[in-house]
Amino acid sequence: MIEIKNVNKYYGDYRVLKDVDFTINEGEIFGIIGHSGAGKSTLLRCINRLESFDNGDIVVDGKNIMSLNDSELREMRKNLGMIFQHFSLLERMTVFQNVALPMECFGYKKSEIKERVEKLLDLVGILDKKNEKPRNLSGGQKQRVAIARALTMKPRVLLCDEATSALDPKTTNSILSLLQEINEKLGITIVVVTHQMEVIKQICTRTAIMDKGEVLQIGETEEIFLSNTKPLRKLLGEESIVLPEGKNLKLLFTNDRSNDAIITGMARELNVDVSIVFGKLEKFREDILGSLIINIPDGYVEQVKEYLNKKNMRWQEVDDEL
Template sequence: MIEIEHLYKVWDDNDKAVVLKDINVTIQDGDIYALVGRSGAGKSTLLRCINGLTDYQSGSLRVDGREIKGLGEKEIRNLRRHIGMIFQQFSLLERETVYDNVALPMKCWKYPKASIDKKVLELLDLVGLSEKAQVRPRNLSGGQKQRVAIARALTMEPSILLCDEATSALDPKTTLSILDLLKEINRKIGITIVVVTHQMEVVRKICRRACIMEHGEVTVQGPVKDIFIEQPRSLMRLLGEGKAKLPEQGHNIRIAHLLNSLDEGKLFGQMYADLQCVFPIISGKIQSFEDDRLGIFVINVDDSQMGKVAAYLTEKGASWTELLPEVEDQNDEPEEDE
């Protein structure tokens, strides 16, 4: 488990460059958790705090019950043995074979050759590169290089895998294959995965919980589906979407429901038929979350119909909420690069 409480990080001793402000995040064992935000939000800095690459001035950050701040050099090295990490740039040794790249951490820790050979072959099979063991990185595609990096990160059997923009340099098809691989690794070995990304398709594809960071602060956190259903302002800013113009008359109701089968897609048609009235659809979108497809729609309901619509949606098990007028948000300026 990763437990972060009231964590502050500044770049100098005068508190002039506050990078992380009062961060409170808990990541459960076996979860796939996203740290999301634009460049400069502080997400990569928080990731480096988790594995001890960057210190922090105050607060608490515990990994498996051990406070990171104050650990000695030997203790930090032992901690990192249990934390794997992959990056946007694959950081492979170009003159070494795939086998030697994967074996490198175990060689550094002076594991027996037989143990190295067994583990490397197991991991290459896991990432689908058994036939590439003697190939050099220059002869691999970007996706294959990232698979090698994933295998290398798993050699020490870590309990946590940190992914820093690990798919940002890949094309969409290759990105999906890497995300599927990470999801399968999580399922097979139960490893906790922490994903730093600004790509919302990555969050929706594999992450179960997430937090959105802005200007070094966590503005929203919770289950990924809940965040997209509720559509907080920080999510809208991240997506680059403005506030939707809603009718001033009646009640504007946001509805979220599964669309994984034909029957689930008939909610509105059935509601029209059962209640004998028409509800204008103001907006709508369908998004995928892991293995689910979720429809998120806004309808407008007259005052006279509001009671029975609310009762109907509740009876059908749809997640719904009334959208209330919002105060204009002035915090939409671009952020600095991290």
């Protein structure tokens, strides 16, 4: 649906996007996470051609966006709704007028505008606020107005740039639930740009981790959390502590309770002293995901690996990350 092919972009000498290359599939909620300055907003603006790029291609719905003429570009932009951190509502207009604005620009009939705007305000849960001015709304309500406005042209994709970054955790959750509902009910593909891990964990099916203009990792969100790779740990500000002697292995497990006894069982069966170096458990949607780094004395490493394989335990060596 959105193919980003080897895109590079410079601001002067500064390379803000470095060989960015991935595809966002129809119907998914795709997350792009990274620290501030990673190039996330720039990439989003390249997708709807608010920014140009220096080389590479972006193909939306089979069309190379750099080859579109003005009217084709307008059509494409109708298909890409967008919301921002600071809502971008017009203060002098009511909620209804804000949401109606895009349809008015495109010259729709009054009756059609009224019908669609009210339906959308109902969908986002603020129909009762339709005659209010934005200043009388909470942050969450303002973002609901912005979402309704982004949906007026019946886009197939909704691009969200830090849409929950100005909201408290509870409001963030309610906005994320709304985005999920929109994805499911209307079948709209959603691209979520954020620096907040909670956002990714809560709604994104696949995720790309960006750092300094580069995509460091991309995959199913659950897989990214399970594998707990260097880019993710860097993003979370975690350093794994490993011991210099023996071999350090990382075990990865989900909320299957049979995992609990694996270390003690292994220690007994192989008669080996295993040290636990680092462990982490976290909630991921309905599951608990965990990782445990253990240290195995030299001479036992192969037996331990065999034992873990026999028990279908996922593991990785971590010494190369020292």
